[in-house]
Amino acid sequence: xxxxxxxxxxxxxxxxxxxxxAFNRPKVLNAFNPNxxxxxxxxxxxxxxxxxxxxxxxxGRGRFYSSGQELAKQTDKNPKRGNExxxxxxxxxxxxxxxxxxxxGPAYGISVTTMALCDVAYCVPQAxxxxxxxxxxxxxxxxxxxxxxxxxxHSRANEMLLMGRTFSAxxxxxxxxxxRIYPAEGFREKVLGLAGDxxxxxxxxxxxxxxxxxxxxxxxxxxxxEAEMAALAIRVNxxxxxxxxxxFAEEAERKRLxxxxxxxxxxx
Numbered sequence: 720x721x722x723x724x725x726x727x728x729x730x731x732x733x734x735x736x737x738x739x740x741a742f743n744r745p746k747v748l749n750a751f752n753p754n755x756x757x758x759x760x761x762x763x764x765x766x767x768x769x770x771x772x773x774x775x776x777x778x779g780r781g782r783f784y785s786s787g788q789e790l791a792k793q794t795d796k797n798p799k800r801g802n803e804x805x806x807x808x809x810x811x812x813x814x815x816x817x818x819x820x821x822x823x824g825p826a827y828g829i830s831v832t833t834m835a836l837c838d839v840a841y842c843v844p845q846a847x848x849x850x851x852x853x854x855x856x857x858x859x860x861x862x863x864x865x866x867x868x869x870x871x872x873h874s875r876a877n878e879m880l881l882m883g884r885t886f887s888a889x890x891x892x893x894x895x896x897x898x899r900i901y902p903a904e905g906f907r908e909k910v911l912g913l914a915g916d917x918x919x920x921x922x923x924x925x926x927x928x929x930x931x932x933x934x935x936x937x938x939x940x941x942x943x944x945e946a947e948m949a950a951l952a953i954r955v956n957x958x959x960x961x962x963x964x965x966x967f968a969e970e971a972e973r974k975r976l977x978x979x980x981x982x983x984x985x986x987x
Contacts, residue, residue: 723765725762728755728759729743733911735918740759743779747786748785749783750786750788751829751830763807773817774816776911777821778820783823783825785828785830786828787827787829802948808944811837812933812941816926819839820839821906822841823843824843824845828851832859832867836861841909842897846887847887848885853881853882853883854963856963858947860948862944863880864943867880870894871894
């Protein structure tokens with residue numbers, strides 16, 4: 720089975736069976752638009768069935784892991800977005816192979832919530848983690864309303880989900896969301912090496928143990944995902960959320976133009 724190519728992802732399959740799926744829109748900080756969601760979903764489904772893939776590593780190209788939803792496009796009507804996110808989360812809930820999140824920089828929104836569905840997460844010291852759902856009038860997604868309190872504890876989960884607090888790399892380790900922090904220099908090679916070590920294990924043993932670990936929660940997570948997506952669909956189409964996102968997009972565009980102008984003036 721040949722390795723698929725996507726506009727928004729870079730997929731590398733190494734001879735040992737490690738499959739690196741890298742979010743590859745560095746100019747927009749690896750933000751997700753409808754095409755990026757569809758690419759990610761297709762990549763996950765391909766990796767699930769590809770015999771050449773034993774371990775999957777998610778990471779980002781450039782200085783961000785992912786800045787989450789591309790808000791400049793959020794005001795466009797696109798009902799498929801919710802369906803694709805739901806399907807991505809469902810696939811990760813059911814995914815039979817080892818999945819590692821290699822967080823190489825700041826992470827926002829869906830890129831943070833899906834970390835809880837990965838089997839292991841590593842990050843660089845400079846990584847930060849933010850779920851700005853309340854700021855944008857959204858709602859929790861990626862099963863975070865269930866998994867974050869379970870993993871992080873009630874108070875810290877609410878700090879992130881309800882208060883929009885940005886967590887540092889060390890805080891995420893303390894909250895049991897990240898296993899270890901590795902230096903930025905050589906981070907990719909380090910994580911790929913750890914993933915390579917895991918490919919030496921029996922794929923059937925990994926799949927069996929993953930099933931045992933998740934069986935008790937599988938139906939719950941699928942129900943939570945469905946409920947979250949239904950609530951999110953209502954929120955993103957609400958008047959207050961649309962107005963908030965519009966203001967956010969306008970402010971971001973203003974800052975971009977100011978930065979561009981300053982750069983042009985510096986060249987004169």
